[in-house]
Structure formats: structure tokens, C-alpha cells
Amino acid sequence: MYENLLTNESNGIYTITINRPTKLNALNSQVITELGEAILEIYNNPAIKSAIITGIGEKAFAAGADISEFTELDGEGGKQLALRGQQLVFSKIENCPKPIVAAVNGFALGGGCELAMACHFRIASNNAKFGQPEVNLGLIPGYGGTQRLTHLVGKGRAIELLITGNMIDADEAYRIGLVNKVTELSDLIPTAEKILGAVNKKAPLAVSKCLTLANIAVSKPLVGLEQEIQEFGNLFDTKDAKEGAAAFLEKRPANFIGE
Template sequence: MDFQNIYIEEEGSVAVITIDRPKKLNALNKQTIKELHTAFKELDKDQDIRAIIVTGSGEKAFVAGADIAEFASFSVKEGRQLAAKGQELLFDFVENLTTPVIAAVNGFALGGGLELAMACHFRVASFNAKMGLPEVSLGLIPGYGGTQRLPQLVGRGRAMEMIMTATMISADKALEFGLVNYVVPLEELLPLCRKLADKITNNSPSAIKQAIKAVNAGYSYDTDGYDKEIRAFGECFGTDDFKEGTTAFLEKRKAQFKGS
């Protein structure tokens, strides 16, 4: 895969996607969104990859937002299309990816950057991280799922405050709010994410896929999450991973999961 704005590194069963537009503080433009879509899609198909980490190049920014120059002159119709296409290609796509995705938030995660981090299955931040949705300061609202995912993660009141004041919060505050799972020094960010990813890869890929679907169903307005859980639980009984996992437990050995 040849990319202009991102690069991928693979180590064992873990892939790291790095957004690499340092002069633009890794801001998301159409090209970068397309490249990220392609990367996530291909890695999700790769049975050897069992966890994905996404981060930004350098120490200043995970993703500092969208590339404003690209849409400053858009019409109402073009604005709707921008949001719809972005959610389809990247934000909703990542949230529903069946390979676990960890956001390694280094530095600024603003606007579309925070929305990308929130679309990941969970987040780890460095101490220098700053997070916020500043869109109202531009006469906009978050358009890549921010008005939906932020309340789910931090609660309605805090989300309303963050969105309406356009305030950035610190990594420690993000941890307090439940927006991130861990906060560590910058040099420990990727090592911790890799450690967490390695723990994930020790478990059943087929069960993890079902768990992601079941958890996401609980946040869908038109889906019964409990029913989805029951069905997903039942599906697990038909997998080779279930047979291997239960057999390994009874034989008191480590399971060797193949993801089928």
C-alpha cells in the first residue's frame, strides 16, 4: 500500500498507523481520510493483524483537526456531503471495525482529531495531550460524530459544555471524564498501547469481533443491544475459537486462537 499522508508499521499481530502531515499538525483532509479508510480496510482483512494502533507523527499533535482551507467556501449541500462521506469512510467505519483500534493520542486532538480518537475502541493519551471540539468558534458544529460520541463517553452535561465553550481539556481532565483510559509520559505512550494490543491479541479474535458488535449495538437507537448480545453469544459457540478456548482451559494450557 502506497500512501502520501500516512504510514503503517507491523510488528507481530499489531499494526501501527501513523498520520504523517507534520506541517499541518496531521490535520485531516480528504486524501488523508481516504488513505486511512484504505489502511483500516486492508488491515481488517489481514487475519494476521489482531489489533491496530493509530497515532500522529511528531510530538505536537495526534490530529489537530480538519483541514479548514479545504471546505471554507462550501455550500450547505457540500457541507452535508462532507460530513456524510467522512463518517462513512472513516469515523463510523473505524467504530464498527471488527479489529480492535486503540488511539494513541499524542498532543492536540481537536475537532476531527478528537472525533477520530472517539471512534476508536478506546484511547490512551500522553501528558501533553489537549482535547476539544472547537467547531462552534468557526460557526460550525462537530460533523464527524462528535455530538453523538462525546456525550456517550463523558455524559451530556460535560459534552454540552465542551462543545458550546469550544474549550480544550488536559489529558488529566480527559482521564477524569472517562474520555481516555490512561495518561502516560509521551515516551511511554506507544509502548503502553503496544502492551495493551498484545494483551488483546492473546484472546479470541472471533469473540472480540462479536463483543465489539454487541457493545456498539447498545449505543444504536434502532438496535436492541441485549438481543444483539444474546445472538452474538450464541454465535461464539459455533466457532473453532470456542472449541480451542474451552479445550485449552480444561487441559490447563494456553489457548492458540486462529480467529475462526
Template sequence: MSYENILLKKEDKLSIITINRPESLNALNAKTIQDISAALDEVNSDPSCRVVILTGSGEKSFVAGADIKEFSEFGQEKAEELARNGQNTLFNKIENMSKPVIAAVNGFALGGGLELAMACHIRYASENARLGLPEVTLGLIPGYGGTQRLPKLIGKGLANELIFSAKMIPAQKAKEIGLVNEVYPIDELLTKTKELANTIAHNSPMAISKAIHAVNLSDTDKGFDTEIKYFGELFELEDKKEGVSAFLEKRKPNF
């Protein structure tokens, strides 16, 4: 399948989705959201793909924000529709993918760009990355899940500070507060992200899929019961049998 605003590359068990609008610092517009969503559907249905990497083209920007020109004249009804459709089409889809999605944040991740990174399961960033939610400077608030995901990652107090102040923080600060997992030089970012992705890709895809869902419920009253249920279900699957057999036979499992 061909895409207008993204590039999709498959490497063994990995799929790399690159947002490709360098002329606008990879800003999110409706077409880009649709392209990423369709690419996610494609790789999620591909049994050879175990892990997805999401990044931006160039060395300046992951996603510099939403394309403000698209919604500058919206009223309340259309604005709510925009936020709801965006969350259902892309951001919630990423969070609930059956395969891990790793964000390789290669520069600016602002507004919708940071919300996109936060929807991913893991975030690596380049040293030149700058992250923030500047919506209040436009008289708005984040609309793609930013007010909900940021407090879960860094705590309510720090989330309030970043949202209310609209300030950008450097990658190292983002790591210190738990917003990103690791920080690397820009020329090493994708290599390091692939190394992590390949490590994950060799583990049980069924177990990882269950783990994603269980972790997503960790702040609800369903979390513990879900973990117990999935733990039991996995005992009936071939991945568990292969994993335990490999351990007992002192060999690497073949999932």
C-alpha cells in the same frame, strides 16, 4: 500499498497507522481521510493483524483538526456531503471495524482529531495531549460524529459544556471524565499502547469481533438480543472449543 499522508507499519499481530502531516500538525484533509480508510481496509483483510493502533507523527499532535482551507468556501450542500462522506468513509468504519482500533493520542486532538479518537474503541493519551471540539468558534458544530459520540462517552452535560465552550482540556482531565482510558508520558505512550494491543491480540479474534458489534449496540433496543445471539453463535466456532479446552487443560489458548 503506498500512502501519501500516513505510514503503515506491521509488527507481528499489530498494525500501526501513523498520520504523517507534521507540517500541518497532522490536520485531516480529504486525502488523509482516504489514506486512513484504505489502510484500515488493508489491515482488516489481513488475517495476521489482530489489533490496530492509530496515532500521529511527532510529539505535538495526534490530529489538530480538519483542514479548514479545504471547506472554507463550501455551501450547505457541499458541507453536508463532506460530513456524510467523512463519516461513512472513515469514522463509522473505525467504530464498526471487526478488529479493535486503539487511538494513541500524542498531543493535540481537536475537532476532527478528537472525533477520530472517539471513533476508536479505546483511547490512550500522552501527558501533553489537549483535547477539545472548537467548532462553535467557527460558527459550526462537529460534523464527524462529535455531537453523538461525546455524550455517550462522558454524558450529555459534560458533552454540552465542552462543545458549547469550545475549551480544550488536558489529558488528565480527559481521563477523569472518561474521555480517555489512560495517560502516560509521551515517551511511554506507544509502548504502553502496544502492551495493551498485544494483550488483546492473544484473545479470541472472533469473540472480540462479536463483542465490538454488541458493545456498539449497547445504547439501542437491539443490544441485549444481539449479545444473546452472538453468545450462542460463538459456541459453534473453533475459538470457543479451543478456549474451553485450554481452560480445562490448564494451558494458554492458541487462537
């Protein structure tokens, strides 16, 4: 179906693997197009409850954008490149109503780091490396890196990484809050699947609202508090909320249906 992606759905978890091993899974325009299509599948396929994004092999999650595509761009072309990526992929991931986890299996640099940061959280193998080296090209991140990195690790650490272009390893990424867990490479996907397997048993509407409100908390905290009250109340009208309370009182597992 895709030239640069491998996809698989199992037990409600949709795994997207970037498959450009000779280019360290770099994000060229075709990969962005295909990722956009795969993300829409997550949105639209009711069998998919959550997703994992990873890279093929043991070297790279995604080692940045394909710089060969930069050489002919002028200012307007650069803006359109960034806008297209944001609209098709990065913002779509961040705003997805189903959780999408980055399983970072190696280099996550430039656009690759931005792809991981757009996901709802990140798990890294112990050989993973993170960085935003765009300053070395006389550029800045264009797929949301300046914003999401600051939200995740704080202003001071983000500025240091952005203006030095330095690369950090998985343990440092964990220490500063860029990733949630660090595993052996062989345990990376199983760990992501275990977490999402547990999430998939939760009430889908409640999970979706948690994702939405967490995004609002970062961008509009006061609006988020107001909307949290509204959405908290709205969920009491759902079948899943009634089922959750009944199951708790009856000391049995809940059977959530997403309604």
C-alpha cells in the same frame, strides 16, 4: 504507499501514523482518503489482528480538519464533506471487527478529537489536549463528535465542551472518561502495543462480537441484549470456544485460530 500516512505491521498490530507535521497532522481530504484505504487494510488483511492510530511528532495527534478547505463550501458541500468522512473513516473505524486504539500524542481537536473518539478506546500522553472548537467557526462537529462525545462522557459534560469550544488536558480527559489511560509520551505506543498484544492472544471471533455488541449497547440497548443472547450461543459452535474451555480445564494456554 501513502503521502500523508506512515504504516507498519508488527506482531499482528498495524500502526497508522498521520504524517503532516507542518500542519499539525490536520485532516484534509487527501488524509481522509488515505485513512479510508488504511482502514480497509485492517479489515481485509488477515495478518492484522488490531491497530493503533497516532500522529507524527510530539505536538499533535490531529489538530482538526484543514479549515482552508471550508472556505468554498456551501450547505450541500458541507453535508458531502461530513458524509464522505463518516463513510470512509469514522464509521469504518467504529464498526471495525478488529480493535483500533487511538494513541493520542498531542493536540486532538475538532476532527482529530472525533478521530480519537471513533476508535474503540483511547490512550493519551500527558501532553495531549482534547476539544471540539467548531462552535468558534459557527459550526458543529461533522464527523460524529456530538454523538460519540455524549456517549463517552455524558450529556452534561459533552454539551459544555461542545458549546464552549473549550480544550481539556489529558488528566481531565481521563477524569471524565474520554481516555482510558494517560502515559508519558515515550510510553504511549509501548502501552498501546502491550494492551493489544494481550488482546491479540484472545479468540478473534469473541473479540469481534464484543466490539459489535458494545456499539449496539450505545445505540440500541434493548436490541443489544437480545443480540448478546444470540451471539453468546453462536460462539459455542466455534472451534475457539471449545479450545478455550479445553485449555482452561487442561491448565494450558489456549491456541485460538479465529474459527
